[in-house]
Amino acid sequence: MKSLLKILRDFPAYLWSGWGAIASIFLFIAAWDIGNQVYGDMILPSPLETFHTLATLFKDPDFTQGLMITLRRAMVGFGISLVVGTALGLLAGFFVTASIVSRPIVTILMGMPPIAWIVLAMIWFGMGDATVEFTVIVASLPIVFVGALQGTRTLEDKFEEMADIFKVPLMMKFFDIYLPHIFSYVFPAWVAALGMAWKIVVMAELLATSDGLGADLAMARSQLDTASALAIVVAMVGLLMVAEYIFLEPIKREVEKWRD
């Protein structure tokens, strides 16, 4: 609760520090506009046209519905990864054997290209929600798992000893010693997994479903509608940026403030 207030209190200062980021985004848009002037509207529509298309897209109920579907799939997949990955990672971290056994499996999971998972999932689950959600989970769960595992494995005995001398009760030990340390590993993993989930969901939709942002993207491609394709990309990137910079980054700053 206290940290939540602190996050809110530091928020204006944080926003102020965002001017640099905004300047760099404008620079990027300027470069994009130059690209448009060189290559023409067919290859690279201008930023203005793209944002225009984006605005009309958002007025189209079909599009917003598709966006909701995509969001739902991403959140379901990410939510399951978050809960299950964290739980398994913590569990594995507390047992040496489990962490040794799980390492190679995680390496295989992480090394496997997502596109291969999509193909397999299409065979197993057909076209639809399950395929997309499954792919999101296999791609993002290992990231969360590794974060939780590392957080647990790196807990230090010296703090345990210190706590024992002060006869710290179990609950307090958990909240004051284990949790802050583990959370500082798990939280960045959650953020990384969320980014992964968002990318994978669109890719899986593009190949395996007839609705959602990915499907819209596939449609735009088949109709050579570059402006729509770009607008959808901008929407995807924009949503991820909002999530990252408005919600996650301030929390991350608070969580990691004590770190070197």
Added chain:
Amino acid sequence: MARLKVENLSFSFGYDTILDNINFEIKEGEVVSIVGPSGGGKTTLLRLCSGLLDRQDGKIENSFETQAIAFQDPRLLPWKNVIDNIAFGLKAMGVSSQEREARAKEIALKFDLEESDFEKFPKELSGGMSQRVSFARALVTKPKLLFLDEPFSALDIGLKRELQDHVMELIADKEITIFFITHDIMEAIRLSDKILLLAPDPGRIVKIFEFDVPQSQRDDEYVYTQTAKLLSDREIIETFELEFK
């Protein structure tokens, strides 16, 4: 009367004998110092006496109700600020958050930490500041038995003297019993009733020095003469491998 009594204590890490047949006793209200070269097993002895390490051979009787340690490495929680670190032991005891904050602030100021330091995280503290926070965390719980493991090693002489004076006040009132590890012989002489000389490889007590003059009556001259006397003691010279030309 509570006491810490160690009898025929031996300890090894694997095949390395670290401590060999240690015997001594600390009575309530006493200050007993352990001096000896580093690597001699002082910290290991402290961990055994405080119950952090399981005893292998011999007997340890520790009948003090409460105890606290200022560890050699300060062991401050990196995610807690100065005040919350100091108040950590109080929180474990169930002291209300208002009271523990007040007590932590009071002792912090007494230890020459400044109000502007209160919100700092350990990463922003100097070695000496961390040691003071760690010492304050142990002391603020008002333990009956206090273990100090080279608590002043990173402090300059002025601050060291101030904290020693603080310890002196506590022992004058006989409020506390102290098991004190130091490598500063002068400091040991100023503060202790007894000094145990721990020789290394394997760690054993080769000599015990006792001081009858109460701590409050030990002036600089007393401390200097006693220090000179100890430094010319044959066992001390051999244990620390001092060579005077």
